[in-house]
Amino acid sequence: MSLLAPFAEDPADSRTYLLNNATAHRYRSAVTESVTRISAKIAGTARPFTGISVDGLTPTVAGVDLDTPLHDPAAALDELEEVYLRDAVYFHHPRYLAHLNCPVVIPALVGEAVLSAVNSSLDTWDQSAGGTLIERRLIDWTADRIGLGEQADGIFTSGGSQSNLQAMLLARDEACRREPTGDDSPAGARLTDVLPRLRILTSECGHFSIRKAATLLGMGAEAVIAVPVDADKRMRAADLADELARCRREGLIPMAVVATAGTTDFGSIDPLPEIAELCDRYGAWLHVDAAYGCGLLVSRRRELLNGIERADSVTVDYHKSFFQPVSSSAILVRDRATLRHVTYHADYLNPRRMAERRIPNQVDKSIQTTRRFDALKLWLTLRIMGARSVGELFDEVIDRAADAWKLLHDDPRFDVVVEPRLSTLVFRYLPGTDPDPELADRVNLHAREALFASGDAIVAGTKVDGRHYLKFTLLNPETTLDDIATVLDLIAEHAGSFLAEQPRPALSAR
Structure with missing residues (x-):
């Protein structure tokens, strides 16, 4: 007998589908049934993929009438087998060797179940309370592992591309703030005046999201200068020095240098100490994209990240090398004050008086508003299995x-x-x-x-x-x-x- 029978009591009553004190038993049976099926599916997976083609699967999905509900979770799960589970790509299989998709650890899945059911939104204190403090503690823990110092801060994001985008936004606005103006304005130069001169320097093996970020920030992909790499696919520090000197000669502003700690294709790690020295010399923001290589923070190979502690910002993707379910990422900054560039106050959500009262609203430092409590997955991972x-x-x-x-x-x-x-x-x-x-x-x-x-x-x-x-x-x-x-x-x-x-x-x- 299906564990999901309670849903059949009154399918016409929409309220029976809401999770609350009256329906908690239905939630328990539904989740138990789904977990039972998924665990059996994973245990019985013999290969990472069935090999089905787009043309082979499209008619099955297109044939589902979304305007005619089944009113039966067991039937819906049976249907899900046909449209998704049977032909899913299973990353846990040992012969899945394609992209940066990791198998996930069980403690993180416990966190996923909890955060989905409670459904906290991590934008304001009055929506999350303990969730806010847990996320902040994990940011502090990560910043400490990196070595960013006591003024560090950050925020969880949806992934490396968003983290890189936010880092470039902060670097752009900091470059404008530092650029002198004719009237000595304390706010620095206007963005519209400076934008055409801004440049981002990154390895030719760096992630494409940097070019996408430059486009989204109004600079255009042409503002990104690709620095040549050596035989090991690491940025050449000498070539970076040449490009920085050229920018200075031509009146361009090297707003940021993006060093990569784990390129997507080669896993190469740019020479971080040498790059940090050049950034100091030319006054460029140093961003380290460690979306892939962040696992080294808890590895016996931690020394491969030497120099990352000198970064102004760092991208980490826990859903790559910390074996977390998607999504779980963060952007860390050396100086929490730089996060003001993404701070906007809305009277209905995070009025300025809350900041004056030191109420911790995470939306004050995020480019997202509503955010899942993805930090809980990492929290339970560290608390159950450890770094x-x-x-x-x-x-x-x-x-x-x-x-x-x-x-x-x-x-x-x-x-x-x-x-x-x-x-x-x-x-x-x-x-x-x-x-x-x-x-x-x-x-x-x-x-x-x-x-x-x-x-x-x-x-x-x-x-x-x-x-x-x-x-x-x-x-x-x-x-x-x-x-x-x-x-x-x-x-x-x-x-x-x-x-x-x-x-x-x-x-x-x-």
Whole structure:
């Protein structure tokens, strides 16, 4: 018998679906039923994906009549199996090796269940109370791990792109504040006067969200200067120095330098101490995008982040290397006063008198208003399993990536680009002795698509010097070296099948 039978008592009464003191038993049975089904689904997942195509799944979803409710949670869950669960991409599977999607820890899922049911909104104290204090404590904890100092602060965000956007907004407005004006205005130069001269400098391997942020902030993507990288895909400090000097000569304002601690493709970490020195010399805001590499804060490899403590702002994504469910991210700043650039007071929500009374309204430092209590997931993770255990999981995937690099490096079928510092590997299949780069591109594109369509494994793709490469992103400690070797064999098998179907070149006449 279904645990969800209580919902059938009076489906016409809409109030029976609200969670309150009268319906708590229905909530309990519904969640128990859904958790039972999901746990069975995860336990029985044999591969990361079914391989279904867009055309194959679209009619199933389109065929659902959203204007005709089922009035039966069990039936709705049965339907959900057909439209979602059966064909979902399961990140917990050890042969999911594509993007920066981590398996999640159980304590965080407990937090997810609690925060969804209570449904706190973290914009004002009178909507969240203890939630506000928990989020603030976690910001302080993270800032302390980074080493930002006693004046540090921050806010949870929806992800790295939003964190980077807020960092660039703060850097932009700080650059305007510092720019001298003819009338010596204490507020600094007007944004409209300064905007065309502002520049952001970042690695050519940096995240695309920096260009998107420049566009959203009215500067345009052309305001972002891509600094060349070395053979290990790290920003060249000497080239950064040259670009900063050029900006000064040409009357441009280097409002920010974005250093990356864990690039998306290569996991490379820019030389943070050298970059910090240059930012000090030229008066540029230093932002460190550690969305990926933030797991090093609790790792035995913490020294890889040396220099991050000198940043003006830092992006962290707990939903990458802290094994948290999406979303869980934060922007940290060295000087809490800089958050005033996103502070606006609304009489109905956070009137100025509340700040004067030191009532902690988180909306005062966020570009969002309504926000989920995502901090609770990290709180319960730290309270149940601890930071050391999180770090051990991240160290394990880094160790696995190092072993996988050796495997790839010694395999004549593949060319691997750089030895990883974190847990990504960029490589490509070599089609025999044929040096044709166009053929190699087609082979690797085909191998990735064929592997995805099979559902046996999922790998990512990217470009290096204009050529198509494959990418492993390892974030699952359950992924073994045998799993990786098997996926490499599958790639080679799909590549070989593609090559066998290619027409042979005609032999030249003697």
